[in-house]
Amino acid sequence: MSAYEDLDAFKACHQLTLAVHRLVEKLEERDATLSGHLWAAALCASSRIARGSAFRNRRMFAACVDRTLSALSEISYYLDMGYAMGLISKEDHQEIESLGGRALFYSMKLVMSLAGGSPDETA
Numbered sequence: 001m002s003a004y005e006d007l008d009a010f011k012a013c014h015q016l017t018l019a020v021h022r023l024v025e026k027l028e029e030r031d032a033t034l035s036g037h038l039w040a041a042a043l044c045a046s047s048r049i050a051r052g053s054a055f056r057n058r059r060m061f062a063a064c065v066d067r068t069l070s071a072l073s074e075i076s077y078y079l080d081m082g083y084a085m086g087l088i089s090k091e092d093h094q095e096i097e098s099l100g101g102r103a104l105f106y107s108m109k110l111v112m113s114l115a116g117g118s119p120d121e122t123a
Contacts, residue, residue, distance in 0.1 A: 008106040016099040019099050049065060
């Protein structure tokens with residue numbers, strides 16, 4: 001299996017995590033709890049792929065990427081909640097939502113390749 005840095009799913013999640021960090025820096029003073037949850041979910045999305053790539057067992061790797069999908073769903077919810085509460089601007093919401101969609105696409109592609117036994121593991 002490839003190193004996690006080479007995986008498109010990791011690259012997309014990492015870009016999302018960096019964008020969430022920039023958002024959290026602005027959000028922290030207004031709602032520390034929401035900010036903390038958003039940041040934790042973003043870190044989890046990237047780190048689960050890194051962790052899973054270290055397993056030599058495809059099922060274990062797929063289980064970790066499945067947790068990435070859960071974290072991406074959490075990010076989406078926290079983002080929507082912050083926007084609905086007027087804490088997150090429309091521009092920030094759109095940027096994070098777009099990056100989240102990309103991360104979701106590549107993470108789904110990776111988990112499907114792991115579950116199906118496809119030789120293409122660099123999704």
